[in-house]
Amino acid sequence: MNARVLAWTVILLIATALLVWRASTGLGMAKVYVEAEEVSFVEVTVPPPPGAAADETSKTLWLPADSTEVRRYATPAQRDAAISWTELQQVPPKAYFEAQAADPNQTAIVLSWPRTIGIWIAAIFTLSIFSFLYRDNPFYRVAEAVVVGVSAGYWMVVGFWDVIIPNLLGKLMPEFVKANFLPGLNATGVEWAYLVPLVFGIMLVWRLMPKGGWISLWPLAFIVGTTAGLRMVGYIEGDFLSQVSSSVIPVINPIEAPGGGTDVMATIWASLRNVLLLAGILACLTYFFFSVEHKGGVGKIARVGIWYLMITFGAAFGFTVMGRIALLAARLEFLFNDWLWLIDPTDQRGVANAAAMVIGGV
Amino acid sequence: MRRTVPLWITAIAGVALVISAFLPATRGWGEDVATWFSILAAVAFVLGGGNLLKVHLRKISDRQSGWGYSSIVLACFFATLWVGLFKVGVHPNPKYPDVAYSGQTQGIGSPFWWLYEYAFKPLTSTMFAMLAFYVASAAFRAFRAKNVEAVLLLGTAFIILLGRTFAGVVLTGWIPADGAFAGLRLENLSVYVMQVFNTAGNRAIIIGIALGIASTSLKILLGIDRSYLGSGD
């Protein structure tokens, strides 16, 4: 036990030392810069455009303070009531370096502490997860706990703002939603039909109650029924019929030669291809045919089928491996590029430094 | 009552969708039912959150092993909810600056965005990146060419792995690209395998699954299959 603690402390110390060294060489590492920009909006009454239909009236809407409409039609009172805030635009570090070179005490582009800390946290989490490869350890546990908590919360929030508000409350209490959340909503009266999903929704959440879990069966039944209905048609149409229909191909497939007549070689290849395809489909179907014993002829065909399936799985295997590796590559790129600033493929900091930094120069 | 009502709900909802696929006049039903479904899907997120809360609160209250981690889970959960539901630090929609909550849920620079960008994103993607390592060790210790089947599988895997990278071009570059045997170049071979053998195999699987799903759905709609009700109480 003590040995393990010791091992970890040593590892951590070495890592910290390396980081300190890295941070102190070259341009340093893991810094995010932002440019502040002031945006301001004025509520202005804009008359209908010349030539507009008789029934068009003037609109009152919020527009950027520097827009033509504001310049023309805004009253002083409206100008004074302007609403404004500053937005932070993330800029590549090289923009900061250039700005600094131009004017050492510029304040337009500044270091963003929240985002810089963010990069560090992200990197630490990444490493904590990887540390699981060595053995299960507290760092991994913490990272896992965080991902569980954050993702659950994330999905709830997104579901609430993107679906519940516009598609449920927006239909049941449009005026309220319009006034407080979605001014853009075109409120066309209350749609009482949406009481049904509301009630179902409540029943679904009821499952959290200690008693009466059966209540949640009703919405569950609805969900199951809908899925079943959707899939029954969808799969027969999209999978069954279409797949069969696109398998109806000639086993002899004459290919026109550019000069006219049939290109023998091409024809043979094309035909062979179709034959193999069809044979495969039929053989595999035979393997998945459960009414007959796999003996004699059927057995042989089924065996061919299993071979096809194995090749299919081999392909899937290859592609899956490929995918996993790509994901790993992406993570390492994050560590090397965004955090350690060792490489600079997207030219965030100026290519000149990228190579030099690795050697630790500049 | 407890059993029959759900069966009816299932049947009606499902049949409405099936019919609406064929009768243009009834297309409206299909759309409404589908919309309600999506609302319930969103509510399910709430349910998920609630379950999480239950499980971890119990762990903490019982001081089960690792209850400390549970408290981290809950802390993150509530932090995310707070900044997300109240759109903390989110600027309103420029079109309606006077409506505080009109801004984008995930407005850049807001705490919610921060949580996503620097906690959620790196953690989830690293979780999956781990698999690259496991697949490697499995390759060394588990994938054996025991029999013809395994040989076929691994052989195909090689073709894909090599053919889908520059290695394929190097290994079989000597085969003339426009000759009769160009098809044997690894990069072409991998395409051929995918489009003939893989397509054949997957077609059969897909057709089978489609039949399976159709018959299961049918059984569910007709109330023959009630397994999903078992998970209620």
Place this chain on the structure above:
Amino acid sequence: MNGSTGSLRHRMATSLCGLAVVVSAGTALAAPPAPTDVRAADVGFDAGSRIRVEWNAVADSNLAGYSVFRSLTPGEIAAADRDSRVAFATAASEAARKARAAELVAEGVAPEDADRQAEQAAVEAGAAASREWRPETAEGEIRWTLAGVADPVDTTFDVDKLEDAEAYSFGVQAFDRDGAKSPIAATTAPASSEASAFDAKRLPLFLMLALLCGTVLLFISIARRGKPLKIRTIAGLAAVEEAVGRATEMGRSVLYINGIQDMDDLQTVAGVNILGRVAKIAAEYDARVEVPTSRSLVMTAARETVQGSYLSAGRSDNYNPDLIYYVTDEQFGFVAYVSGMMVREKPAACFYMGAFFAESLILAETGNSIGAIQIAGTAMPSQLPFFVAACDYTLIGEEFFAASAYLSGQPDQLGSLKGQDMGKLLVGAILLIGVAMATVAAVTNSETISAGVSFLKNTLLGT
């Protein structure tokens, strides 16, 4: 008629270039005569918004095709007029504003104020301009818009994407290869589209669905009447017995993973069925089966099943519910626990039956490293490869469900399995017939047969 709408964009382009040629050349060519007797009617048995236009062919050796026009609806006309009027008036008003502002600036007004003060002039100019603006067609006159172009051989054209119940007039115009155009021949009475009670295009799908569902129901009822339905022996199940036997010999435990999905996933249910069998054998051999689950509901279901099989094996006293327990919902957490447990306890046989994701690999790999016999069953296509490569036996997709149906012995499950088999027979039959036809068509290129093939592919099986 399908052919005529094909690559419509391209043909429109050509017809327009044709026009360009004429204009540039400016030569007066003999324009083709206008088509006669133009009729329009709603296309029956469809989902609406579609009207078929028909006309009598034009006799012209040089004919290149027909342009089909539809009338703009009053709403569309109003909108179009409004936009063009606004554009026209705005241009005038802005010009006036500029001029006035320039004067004001000359009088020494600051530019930004000048723009404001020029408002009056701008408004007046705008109003004047909108008064003098005239629509491109007179009141009550039809305004055409090009709906599409038909081949010279066609005498019908389906205009799509119309508003149901709007009254439309249609016009047909013949044009020849030099781009000379006939006058537009219009329909006498306006037509409007409507959605029919049934969409004929969907009929084949409906029939096919009815057929498949029918067979399934038929076999279920047969099975329920107690008629025994035979299912081929599934080799994987034989391996199960051997594996459990081996575990007993070695005096080690048996590990059973029921996937990581909840009971609402069919694969989990199938997994539980197979667990029943494994538990029964284990009970007979008196072997120890350990079942960590990733869902609490699965744990409950598994306990019931295992208890049942111990009972039927007459060893209910040996049943120990504590060996079936819930670990965590968290995917990687679960895997971490299970693989750790495997390394510690070294079970002699590992079963993975249910819905698996990325963890399949980790489990199979660990199991292999401790030298256990591994038998897997799943319908997750993306995970099958790893199981197949790393396990001693794998129940592939449907085989897995079949095994469960076979073990459960429920008539409903067996019946629907049979029904699905019939579906596969149907596929085989269609394929053989279709392929034969397609081949003959390809070799002989006979019109009729290839027509038959395309009917099969696009109408019977198409959508």
Place this chain on the structure above:
Amino acid sequence: MLKALQNLDRRWIFLLMGLAVGVPILVIGITGRTFPETPTPLAQSVFDAVNELDAGDKVLLSFDYDPASEGELAPMATAFVRHCAQRKLKMYFMALWPVGPRMVQQNIRRVIEQDYPDLVYGEDYVDLGFKAGNEAVIKVIVTDLRQYFTTDSKGTPVEEIPMMREVRSVQDMDLLVNVSAGYPGSKEWVLYASTPFGRSASNPEGFQTVAGCTGVQAPLMYPYIPKQLAGLLGAIKGAAEYEFLVNEWVREQRIAEALVAGGMAEAEAADLATTFAKSPGAAEEWTVSGAAASMSPEAKSDLIRVADAPIPGKYLEGQRRMGPQLVAHLLMVLLIIVGNVIFFMSRKRGGAR
């Protein structure tokens, strides 16, 4: 020795894999060199499906993936957006995954706002945001888009968005682009949108569908080609190929524009552009040749600048990743072979399994 290899601690293999991926990334990151790509027919057909459209045609881009699979899919998404933007197509972004909107915004920022600033939000592209409900959403929007998307992701009502006027449903689109990492994704789009309403013999005016998906999914999507799916980008390789095609094409476009600006006829410019795009130095040589006599010096220098302008790193992500991919794949093959050799040797010696 054999024994040692047999029960070799798997952490050593982890380490090997880590190096196999990490080292190439560093090398490529420093040298900035990538492997040449030879596009496979599928990537080509994806490219064609986008390229055959005319400026102003409508494209629905559904980004149904999450950060977990960004490594594979982000390059595809970026390439798709760039292609559409350069082709001047109207882009309608949406997502079926809760985190999808982030992917959309990321690409809008990376590509449109940075390299195509003249594109106007609401006229050239719109972000419709996320809707829960999986295939149910598709099922509805193929016949009635407004039922779900009453506002865009910013909360602006669709009535106020110019480019939404002529869109009643997905059927009004000319192309459907889907980048997906699982369920719901490519498969659902194929089943519920492309199959019933997409381009087919009975509906030649329907929209086409192309998809980019993860390696895990790719094999399962092949059977839908070409009837239900016009083209498919499988895993990082597909991304790299498509990226390559788009980069080549964009360079060609730019060169052609430069030539036309230099007073050359469209057709001629196009032909020259293709040749220049293939061989970098060609443009420079050509400018000194007599054929370029009519061109002004500024135009010439402009042309040369365009012709050998380096491709921005963000458009080479896929191709860069092929480096680590190569080494790691070789390692995998090696591991499998060595593993089996050891296995069989030990078995010959009657060792335990």
